[in-house]
Amino acid sequence: MFEQLYDVSEQTNVHFVGFITDRARYDFSIVFTNQFFGKPLVICMQTGKSTLFCLEDLSNLDDLQQAFLLQDPKAAEELQSFLMSRLPSLDVRDQY
Template structure:
């Protein structure tokens, strides 16, 4: 038996972005939703790895490395790029 936490249907905005740096190629999907406290779902289309990210997460390079399975240089590049895509929202109590 399960306790349902939520069951929501929503029209979302999805943005697919592919870009390259000097050394790497990136392909991401950004799912913007009214759920999850304003955090978009960021999906790496190459690996299938995903995470809900907020703007504050982008300064934690170790976290980005672990989530997306990338090295430090890639994490720095990805952080710089994501800072132009992830909205800065006030810290809200999450749970």
């Protein structure tokens, strides 16, 4: 037995992006949805790890490293820089 919390279908925009740096190759999909307070779902296509992130969330580099299992802090900085150009800014009021 289970209690259903939600069951929603929607048309979404999905961006598939891949890039390479001196340290690593990255393959991500970014799902832009109205669910989750408008935060995009960022999915690493290599590891399957995913998280909800908006521009403000990227200020915490430790969260980014932990979400995508990045051992190298410089690699986390590179990913942070890239995602800053792709993710929207959300006002706190929009989130809650």
